[in-house]
Amino acid sequence: xxxxxxxxxxxxxxxxxxxxxxxxxxxxxxxxxxxxxxxxxxxxxxxxxxxxxxxxxxxxxxxxxxxxxxxxxxxxxxxxxxxxxxxxxxxxxxxxxxxxxxxxxxxxxxxxxxxxxxxxxxxxxxxxxxxxxxxxxxxxxxxxxxxxxxxxxxxxxxxxxxxxxxxxxxxxxxxxxxxxxxxxxxxxxxxxxxxxxxxxxxxxxxxxxxxxxxxxxxxxxxxxxxxxxxxxxxxxxxxxxxxxxxxxxxxxxxxxxxxxxxxxxxxxxxxxxxxxxxxxxxxxxxxxxxxxxxxxxxxxxxxxxxxxxxxxxxxxxxxxxxxxxxxxxxxxxxxxxxxxxxxxxxxxxxxxxxxxxxxxxxxxxxxxxxxxxxxxxxxxxxxxxxxxxxxxxxxxxxxxxxxxxxxxxxxxxxxxxxxxx
Amino acid sequence: xxxxxxxxxxxxxxxxxxxxxxxxxxxxxxxxxxxxxxxxxxxxxxxxxxxxxxxxxxxxxxxxxxxxxxxxxxxxxxxxxxxxxxxxxxxxxxxxxxxxxxxxxxxxxxxxxxxxxxxxxxxxxxxxxxxxxxxxxxxxxxxxxxxxxxxxxxxxxxxxxxxxxxxxxxxxxxxxxxxxxxxxxxxxxxxxxxxxxxxxxxxxxxxxxxxxxxxxxxxxxxxxxxxxxxx
Ligand SMILES: Cc1cc2nc3c(=O)[nH]c(=O)nc-3n(C[C@H](O)[C@H](O)[C@H](O)COP(=O)(O)OP(=O)(O)OC[C@H]3O[C@@H](n4cnc5c(N)ncnc54)[C@H](O)[C@@H]3O)c2cc1C
Numbered sequence: 041x042x043x044x045x046x047x048x049x050x051x052x053x054x055x056x057x058x059x060x061x062x063x064x065x066x067x068x069x070x071x072x073x074x075x076x077x078x079x080x081x082x083x084x085x086x087x088x089x090x091x092x093x094x095x096x097x098x099x100x101x102x103x104x105x106x107x108x109x110x111x112x113x114x115x116x117x118x119x120x121x122x123x124x125x126x127x128x129x130x131x132x133x134x135x136x137x138x139x140x141x142x143x144x145x146x147x148x149x150x151x152x153x154x155x156x157x158x159x160x161x162x163x164x165x166x167x168x169x170x171x172x173x174x175x176x177x178x179x180x181x182x183x184x185x186x187x188x189x190x191x192x193x194x195x196x197x198x199x200x201x202x203x204x205x206x207x208x209x210x211x212x213x214x215x216x217x218x219x220x221x222x223x224x225x226x227x228x229x230x231x232x233x234x235x236x237x238x239x240x241x242x243x244x245x246x247x248x249x250x251x252x253x254x255x256x257x258x259x260x261x262x263x264x265x266x267x268x269x270x271x272x273x274x275x276x277x278x279x280x281x282x283x284x285x286x287x288x289x290x291x292x293x294x295x296x297x298x299x300x301x302x303x304x305x306x307x308x309x310x311x312x313x314x315x316x317x318x319x320x321x322x323x324x325x326x327x328x329x330x331x332x333x334x335x336x337x338x339x340x341x342x343x344x345x346x347x348x349x350x351x352x353x354x355x356x357x358x359x360x361x362x363x364x365x366x367x368x369x370x371x372x373x374x375x376x377x378x379x380x381x382x383x384x385x386x387x388x389x390x391x392x393x394x395x396x397x398x399x400x401x402x403x404x405x406x407x408x409x410x411x412x413x414x415x416x417x418x419x420x421x422x423x424x425x426x427x428x429x430x431x432x433x434x435x436x437x438x439x440x441x442x443x444x445x446x447x448x449x450x451x452x453x454x455x456x457x458x459x460x461x
Numbered sequence: 462x463x464x465x466x467x468x469x470x471x472x473x474x475x476x477x478x479x480x481x482x483x484x485x486x487x488x489x490x491x492x493x494x495x496x497x498x499x500x501x502x503x504x505x506x507x508x509x510x511x512x513x514x515x516x517x518x519x520x521x522x523x524x525x526x527x528x529x530x531x532x533x534x535x536x537x538x539x540x541x542x543x544x545x546x547x548x549x550x551x552x553x554x555x556x557x558x559x560x561x562x563x564x565x566x567x568x569x570x571x572x573x574x575x576x577x578x579x580x581x582x583x584x585x586x587x588x589x590x591x592x593x594x595x596x597x598x599x600x601x602x603x604x605x606x607x608x609x610x611x612x613x614x615x616x617x618x619x620x621x622x623x624x625x626x627x628x629x630x631x632x633x634x635x636x637x638x639x640x641x642x643x644x645x646x647x648x649x650x651x652x653x654x655x656x657x658x659x660x661x662x663x664x665x666x667x668x669x670x671x672x673x674x675x676x677x678x679x680x681x682x683x684x685x686x687x688x689x690x691x692x
Contacts, residue, residue, distance in 0.1 A: 088626065370630060377626040393623040396674075398630075400667055414667060416674055428673060430666040439574055447667075450639030451631050458629045 070098040071387035074157050074167040076147045076326055078103030078131060079200075080110075081173030081356030081372035083459040088380035089171075090138035096388045100141040100165055102157065106130060108460075109200035112369045113452055115234065116404055118197075118208045119241030127200070129460045147174075150330035152350055169383050172338070173356040173372065174324025175199070176230050179336065182320035183223055183296060190298035194315040197238075198230070210314045211242055217252040218313035221303050223294055224259040225318045228337075230358045230367040232265035233413070235318055237403040240270065243278040244406055256312065257284040258305055260292035265366075266403060266413055272434045273405035323359035337361035342419035343395055344382035345375050354379045363423025364415075371399045373455055395419045402448035408438065410445030486576075491584025494577050497569070500654055500663035504589045507599035512650045513567060518595025519546050520586050533566040551585070552578050568650065570641045604649060607660075611652045611677045616685025624683050627671070648684040655680045 075086040078101050086101040107128040116122040134140045146160040156164040178196070180187065186194060195210070197203040211220060220242055224235045239257055246253040255278075264270075274282050285291040290306025296317060303310050322328075322336035332338050332347045338355040339348040340362050347353040356379055357372030365371040378395040385392035400414030415429035432444060495504070501512035508515035514530040524544040525536035532540070539562065544550070554561045555578050557571040572578050590596045603609065632643045643651065657663035658672035659680075675683070 092622070373630055374627070377623075381623055391619060393620060396624075396627065398627055398671060400631075412666070414670065416670055428670050430670050432666075439577060442573075446639040447631075450633070454629065454631050454633040454640065457633050461634075 070096065071168045072098045072100070072166060073169045073171065073383060073387070074165050075099065075101045075171040075173065076103075076157065077173040077175060077324065077357075078105075078108055078134075078142070079173060079175055079357065079372070080112075080369035080455075080459065081358075081376045082171065083108065083131075083134065084373045084376035085171050085173065085354075085356060085380050085383075086140050087134055087138055087459065088377055089383055090134075090140050092380060093384045093388055093390065095139060097384065098141070099138070100143060100167075101131070101134065102143045102145060102147050102159065102165070103131065104144060104146045104160075105201075106144055109204075110369065110452075110456070111198070111200050111231065111234075112455075114197065114200070114204040115237045115241045117204055118211070118238065119244045119404065121241075121404065121407075124205060127204075129456055131460070133460055147326050148329070150326070150353070152330065152353070155352070168352070168387060170330075170353045171356060171379060171383070172324070172327055172330065172332075172353060172359060173376070174326045174359055176321040176323070176358045176367075177325045179320040179322050182226075183294060183317050185296040186223075186298065186317045186319060190296075190317075193298040193301070194296060194317045196318055197316060198225075198234070198318050198321075207314070207316055208245075211245055212249070214246070214250055214253055214313045216250055217254075218250070219254045219256055219310070220246070220314045220316070221256040221258060221310070221312040222316040223296065223303065223318060224257060224261065224264070224291075226260045226292075226320050228367060229318070229321045231401070232366050232368075233270075233401055233403045235259075236264060236266065236270045237405075238316070239282060240273065240278075240403070240405045243274065243281055246281070247278060253281070255282045256303070256310065257282060258291050258294050258303065259284055259286050260294070262287060265401075266411060266431065268434055269411045269432055270403075270405065273409060273411075277406040277409070321358075323355075327355060327359045334361070342421075342424040345379040346382070354383065361423075363417075363420075364426045365397060365399055365417055365424050366401065368399055368401050369455065370401060370451075371397070373458060374398050397424060400451070402444065402451065404445055404448070408442040408445055410441055410443075410448055412444050412447070486579040486583035488580065488583040488587040490577075491580035491582070491587075494572065494581045495584055495588075496664055498581075500657040501567070501569075501650070504585065504596070506596050508589070508596065509599045511604075512653050515589075515598055516585055517589040517598050518592045519551070519589055520548075520582075520591040522546055522592035522595075524550070533564060535562045535564040536566075548582060551582050555581065566647075566650075568641060568643075568646055570639075604653065605656070607656050608649065608653050611656070611681050611684070612648065614678060614681035616681040616683070616688075617678070618682070618685050618689050620679070621682035621684070621686025621689075624675075624679055625686050628683075631667070644687060644690060646687065648688055651684050651687060652680055655683070 073089055075082045086099050089097055090099040107130050109127045113122050117124050131142045135142045147157050148160045149158045156166050158164040195203045195207045197207040293306040295304040303312055323333050323338050327333050327338045332349040338359050340355050340360045345354045347355055356375045358367040374397045384390045397417035402410055402412045404410050411432035413431040415426045417424045417426050502516050504516040508517050510530045514527045525532040525540035555572050558565050558567045558569050631640050655672050658668040
């Protein structure tokens, strides 16, 4: 793994150099919480800390984008089941309803001794507790031949925003009978069923517009999330369209050439028309900059999501190494609530309650054919552990599958309200 | 709008159930579809009122006319207007209870498939009889002992608020077409629902898993918090 911190900091700075230096003058008497990253973990944590402390804690949320585009449901957008605009959500209500100080800037560093976060636009923000929920960054060179510079030719579409639009446009422009390739990531990565839901949605799109097209899924993993459910669904809905090349056939020895639009699998070169490269992942770079990572991720206590390296920093969501929970928006949201309760209890005289976590991930395979997997979790000294779980079954009735899909629509509305409402 | 015209409007929108659909309906399949109803209703010999009224003799009976149950205002209006549970009315109500009789105390999102509703109604008739020949009802003894025990607790509102944060990931505050909203439920209905999920009497993968780890104290805390929210 090679992270070049200097490059990261200088690009981040360049992006927001034009922004005015934010004024950071806040009441000194109140305890201060700074949250970095306004996604599934960060927005939820900021809202719950501000709301449930009844104004007794001063909350600052640092997030560079003005609209958060959810990764969840971006596959449904690709499949034509959801509008792109409906994926975007803004921070106005967090500021107006809960008094959160929303700063649109990049956090560039954390001074753990002085307890301050520095901003790309200049200045720094002091904290009593820091919450980091910066999502993921890609591990450089994990797919030889690919780098961020190639994301225009070979999109990842694995962070929120325009990448999903680019990928969809490329699929729409594929020649008749062309080939769509995906290079799937190694474990652990955000949203374990995500790549396979995407394969389903691309297949749905091609089935209607380009039925002789082929899908090549190159996968370094022996097995994957909801595999039985996906493979059953692909068989039923898209027979003959999808070929998966696992590690037994070289799916773990991959190279790409974005200029030539080729994928080489264990030395065999394939020409492809679209190539979706989802690289290996690591904690958002600000977690590396804060020096609270061990390897690719930030280890945390299962009891309150506090960093094992600096207990005054909490790490949520994808960046955290917490144990058994999958890296999902649902998980990040669940962890944020445990963290918020712990932070409020630490900084005020409010009560702390025993931590509890849950997750459910829905995936759409084809119109009205939804599946889900979920579990409840609790804290232990060894990390977060699963207490009970469930998964959809092969052979469920169409009514059940349609009901499951509708549940996912209800969940999307609810979690967005939970984060931003 | 009067209750009558509201019902007529809703029925025409839904393109309701026709006679033949019911004739071909399958009460065996309907029995499986009745599962979610069982959380609130009893039907058949010895049935009594629970959260909802027992459903014996429902077909062709006046809406909200069964003895010994306190119906909501909209049901009382319908009863006063002499409305009757025809196939069409049952179909419309079961499809979307809150849309059909706005303000009903039956907080249930409804059954969307027309064939499913036909099978379910066939089961209601088979099991509970029609108004002419209803199955014999039993004697009401109040909420089940399990629900009564939880009602006894004084719920811890602050703990309930923390616990409720697990629920708001899926249950939206208002509305909620795809997952029912749970804000307006009375404590008895809420507790009976959670107990039914916990025991598996009402089946749903997500809710069974979540309810399984809620003790009586936690369900009481949640009920107290949601109740405090309504005021
Ligand atoms: C295709 C796809 C489908 C998915 N589907 C689902 C699904 O159906 N269900 C589900 O539960 N999950 C799903 N996920 C996973 C989900 O999107 C993530 O797990 C979730 O967003 C993680 O939350 P987070 O808070 O850790 O990070 P994010 O939500 O990514 O938020 C991180 C935020 O931090 C900001 N940030 C990063 N660095 C800095 C910095 N230095 N300074 C300031 N701000 C910074 C970013 O701009 C971003 O807004 C999906 C993911 C993908 C890619």
